[in-house]
Amino acid sequence: MNLEELCLPIKSELSEVDRTIQANLVSSSPFVTDIAQYVAQNGGKRLRPILCLLSSRISGARDKRIIESAVAMEFFHTATLMHDDVIDNAELRRGKTSANSRWGNQIAVLVGDFFYCRASDLLVGLRDLRVIELITRIMQITTEGEIFEIVKSNDLNCTEDDYLKIVRGKTAELMGACCEIGGILGNVSEEFTQALREYGLHIGIAFQLADDLLDYMSDPSQFGKTKGTDLKEGKLTLPLLVALKKANEPERRLIKDALIAERLEENRLKEIISIIEYHGGIQATRDLAQSYIQKAKEALTPFKPSIEKEALVCLADYVIQRQQ
Numbered sequence: 001m002n003l004e005e006l007c008l009p010i011k012s013e014l015s016e017v018d019r020t021i022q023a024n025l026v027s028s029s030p031f032v033t034d035i036a037q038y039v040a041q042n043g044g045k046r047l048r049p050i051l052c053l054l055s056s057r058i059s060g061a062r063d064k065r066i067i068e069s070a071v072a073m074e075f076f077h078t079a080t081l082m083h084d085d086v087i088d089n090a091e092l093r094r095g096k097t098s099a100n101s102r103w104g105n106q107i108a109v110l111v112g113d114f115f116y117c118r119a120s121d122l123l124v125g126l127r128d129l130r131v132i133e134l135i136t137r138i139m140q141i142t143t144e145g146e147i148f149e150i151v152k153s154n155d156l157n158c159t160e161d162d163y164l165k166i167v168r169g170k171t172a173e174l175m176g177a178c179c180e181i182g183g184i185l186g187n188v189s190e191e192f193t194q195a196l197r198e199y200g201l202h203i204g205i206a207f208q209l210a211d212d213l214l215d216y217m218s219d220p221s222q223f224g225k226t227k228g229t230d231l232k233e234g235k236l237t238l239p240l241l242v243a244l245k246k247a248n249e250p251e252r253r254l255i256k257d258a259l260i261a262e263r264l265e266e267n268r269l270k271e272i273i274s275i276i277e278y279h280g281g282i283q284a285t286r287d288l289a290q291s292y293i294q295k296a297k298e299a300l301t302p303f304k305p306s307i308e309k310e311a312l313v314c315l316a317d318y319v320i321q322r323q324q
Contacts, residue, residue, distance in 0.1 A: 167205055
């Protein structure tokens, strides 16, 4: 099942999400509006709003707050991506010129802040203190996850536990919150709210694992991501960490040199990918991602069969299919 098919139960809500996104991009400064629209038009597959909507639907929530919360989570995510691109000096975002490359770092940071402000305004409008407290906590966790990733960059002593801590902080917690909000807005019991949160957390970890695999396996024309980007930025992701544990000294030296080099030549990248494949880094990452997908599905056990539950199960499979 593709993404469009699994989203059929929330097709009308997704259209409303898109309309609400556009309505909330308007600034008193036309310049800010133009940049915000450029960034939003390159918004990817709206995975976080999809999680919000499906989790809200399975919890029985039907009012307009589910739309506003979905848009708020997309805006929070967009803001973090804009700031990430500045930190990483990224030239592309989903195959298009990044905002920082097009308008400079100062503008990109401030427009990222604009997205944070719009998200906060939407959440305050929900008039639900539980949601506001949740998102305040999640944004702190996300920020700390990003900082920890910077601290661990180029660190050959980085462990798999360190890596998973980064993944949980910078990616998975936000997805868990998207699902938890659905339970809160549906006013279901703590058992069901936490089941949704666990589902989102596991989906988020699997999603990041799949994304890290794409860094060594992707077709740039299909995914808009150049091979070796994480390596060039000094990020030790799981495929590389698995290989480092088994690599001999010359191989470790080759990897270390690549992590700190100003430029990574294509032939050197191919050598490192071969080392990763030889030592099982690709397969180990794929297997771990699959295990988190299974955990995500198991988290949905308390819910009775429904169209929304089936869509969440299919969404879990979709996440892992990205890297196959």
